[in-house]
Every structure is written in structure tokens, then in C-alpha cells.
Amino acid sequence: KNQVEQSPQSLIILEGKNCTLQCNYTVSPFSNLRWYKQDTGRGPVSLTIMTFSENTKSNGRYTATLDADTKQSSLHITASQLSDSASYICVVTTGGGNKLTFGTGTQLKVEL
Amino acid sequence: NAGVTQTPKFRILKIGQSMTLQCAQDMNHNYMYWYRQDPGMGLKLIYYSVGAGITDKGEVPNGYNVSRSTTEDFPLRLELAAPSQTSVYFCASSYGGQETQYFGPGTRLLVL
Numbered sequence: 526k527n528q529v530e531q532s533p534q535s536l537i538i539l540e541g542k543n544c545t546l547q548c549n550y551t552v553s554p555f556s557n558l559r560w561y562k563q564d565t566g567r568g569p570v571s572l573t574i575m576t577f578s579e580n581t582k583s584n585g586r587y588t589a590t591l592d593a594d595t596k597q598s599s600l601h602i603t604a605s606q607l608s609d610s611a612s613y614i615c616v617v618t619t620g621g622g623n624k625l626t627f628g629t630g631t632q633l634k635v636e637l
Numbered sequence: 638n639a640g641v642t643q644t645p646k647f648r649i650l651k652i653g654q655s656m657t658l659q660c661a662q663d664m665n666h667n668y669m670y671w672y673r674q675d676p677g678m679g680l681k682l683i684y685y686s687v688g689a690g691i692t693d694k695g696e697v698p699n700g701y702n703v704s705r706s707t708t709e710d711f712p713l714r715l716e717l718a719a720p721s722q723t724s725v726y727f728c729a730s731s732y733g734g735q736e737t738q739y740f741g742p743g744t745r746l747l748v749l
Binding site: 566567569571572614627629630 | 681741
């Protein structure tokens with residue numbers, strides 16, 4: 526069964542600190558891996574998309590890595606800001622891109 | 638561009654009632670999707686469409702119907718609402734199956 530597991534479930538950090546969120550997947554066949562940010566009460570917003578051949582991709586202070594051999598991905602947030610408080614969702618796509626398996630997300634809270 | 642718009646934002650239904658959730662996009666995207674998000678769970682695909690006149694079932698299609706008569710609109714129909722359909726519904730669109738999906742703000746549905 527295709528699964529995407531994220532850790533930790535929740536995380537609290539101080540403003541200005543860095544953090545790393547983890548994603549492990551068992552989805553097959555693999556097409557691409559996406560990270561989304563979802564603010565409370567809003568729809569998810571795409572941060573990065575990585576294909577099998579990409580090891581890392583950045584979007585501002587967000588850097589995603591992918592190890593297709595171990596089926597692991599991470600999202601690193603640098604110099605966190607209060608506006609980074611959100612749920613971060615890892616999504617793995619199979620086939621032609623129409624089959625997406627969503628993780629349950631990591632709830633990040635950035636405090637002063 | 639307005640992006641992906643959804644109406645209504647919130648709705649309360651009685652068991653057995655029917656309703657249509659509206660979704661529209663002005664980005665000329667071919668692909669459109671309907672997801673539901675239950676508390677503490679990952680998003681699950683209900684239906685998707687790869688173009689006008691073409692629809693296909695996702696992971697959890699039972700109790701729902703869709704149509705795609707135009708590129709812009711992708712309404713989701715609930716027939717005979719049940720408490721299990723209480724959820725937040727997100728519509729999304731993309732150029733292609735491998736491309737970034739853009740999400741609407743969501744419709745919160747409560748079935749009592």
C-alpha cells in the first residue's frame with residue numbers, strides 16, 4: 526500500500542532558528558515528490574517539486590532534499606519567521622501524476 | 638488572475654440533502670481535482686479531470702459526482718449527504734499531471 530509518513534507530527538521552534546522536517550515514503554512507482562505549505566484555514570501552496578533525478582531544490586528559505594534510494598525526503602527551513610507557522614505536507618506522485626499520496630503533515634509553530 | 642475559486646466557504650447540510658460545491662479556475666489549466674481533508678488525515682482525491690468532458694474517479698469517489706463541461710469549471714455534486722461527508726473540500730488545478738497544483742481556499746461542509 527502506498528504510504529507517506531512524516532515526522533515529527535508537530536514542532537515548536539523560536540524565531541530565527543532552523544528546522545528540518547522528515548518524510549518517508551513507500552509509494553511505487555515514483556514520479557515526483559512535492560512539499561506543500563498549508564496555513565490554517567487555507568488551501569495548500571506548493572513549495573517544491575522534485576523528480577527522481579533531483580537531490581535538492583530550494584525555494585527561498587526552504588530547501589528540500591530527496592534520496593530516492595532510501596525513499597526519504599527532508600524539508601529544511603532556514604532562519605524561521607513567524608509566518609512559517611503552518612502545516613507542511615509531503616506528497617508523492619505515481620504514474621502520470623494523477624495519483625497523489627499525501628502525508629498527514631508536520632504542524633510547525635514558530636514563536637518569539 | 639483570481640486563481641482557483643470555490644463556493645460556498647461553509648455550508649451545513651441535513652442528512653439526505655444534496656448540494657453542489659462550485660470550483661472555477663482562470664488559469665486555463667487542463668487538469669482539475671477534488672480532494673477532501675479530514676482532521677488529522679492527509680488529503681484524499683475524490684475525482685479528477687484531465688480536460689473538458691473527461692472525468693475519472695480518485696481514491697474516495699463514493700457518494701460524489703462531477704462534471705466538466707468547460708475548461709474553467711469543475712463542480713462536485715453530493716447526493717444524499719451523510720455525516721461521513723463532513724469534511725473540508727479542496728479543489729485544485731494544474732497544467733498537467735506532473736505540474737504544480739494550485740489549490741482553492743476550501744469549502745467546509747458539516748452534515749448533521
